[in-house]
Amino acid sequence: MRRIASFAFACVLSLSACSGAGSVLSTGGRSKPDKVIITVVGPSNVARVLPGASIPLSATAVIGGQNGTSTVNRFVWSASLVTSGSYVANTDGGTKPCNDVTVTSGGVTQPYGTDFSIDITIDPTNEANVLFTAPTSIAAPPGATLATNYPYCVVVTANALSGSSSSAQMLATGSIVVAVVNPAAPEQ
Numbered sequence: 584m585r586r587i588a589s590f591a592f593a594c595v596l597s598l599s600a601c602s603g604a605g606s607v608l609s610t611g612g613r614s615k616p617d618k619v620i621i622t623v624v625g626p627s628n629v630a631r632v633l634p635g636a637s638i639p640l641s642a643t644a645v646i647g648g649q650n651g652t653s654t655v656n657r658f659v660w661s662a663s664l665v666t667s668g669s670y671v672a673n674t675d676g677g678t679k680p681c682n683d684v685t686v687t688s689g690g691v692t693q694p695y696g697t698d699f700s701i702d703i704t705i706d707p708t709n710e711a712n713v714l715f716t717a718p719t720s721i722a723a724p725p726g727a728t729l730a731t732n733y734p735y736c737v738v739v740t741a742n743a744l745s746g747s748s749s750s751a752q753m754l755a756t757g758s759i760v761v762a763v764v765n766p767a768a769p770e771q
Contacts, residue, residue, distance in 0.1 A: 616644035619741045619757030627674045630761040635719040642711045642741035657744040660703045666694035670762040681736035688727035717763040733765035
């Protein structure tokens with residue numbers, strides 16, 4: 584009888600230890616996300632695209648170290664050409680370096696960065712989902728020449744928002760590096 588009482592007491596203690604916390608993936612009662620995770624929608628999470636093609640991306644606002652999902656589903660998206668870094672090149676998580684897109688003006692060559700936010704199409708029924716369409720070519724600034732070295736990388740960023748349009752507040756952010764690869768060597 585003593586064992587049954589001890590077992591019952593242990594069960595009550597273990598259940599009460601979880602009260603308010605829920606489960607292993609508990610958010611501790613918090614609702615504000617800590618970060619945003621962006622993934623590729625499709626069979627793999629390799630963010631690689633050909634110039635002129637589109638890649639579907641999806642954002643999820645998460646809470647805590649176990650990435651408990653948040654109810655936040657409003658995002659502001661942006662994209663920009665980066666001048667350094669690396670991208671995930673295969674499903675095993677192996678990375679490769681991003682190449683520079685360079686601009687030459689007045690005899691000086693330097694890495695070129697520009698905004699590609701116009702190349703994002705937001706799903707009108709769910710703003711957590713977008714299509715990023717890599718430009719077929721990058722326009723050079725006036726009076727300059729541009730050299731595109733494949734693969735070059737674009738960072739696509741999602742900022743989670745709360746509140747109405749007039750009082751929206753940025754809660755968390757996340758990004759993914761998308762490699763724009765050479766059409767002649769798409770497995771770069």
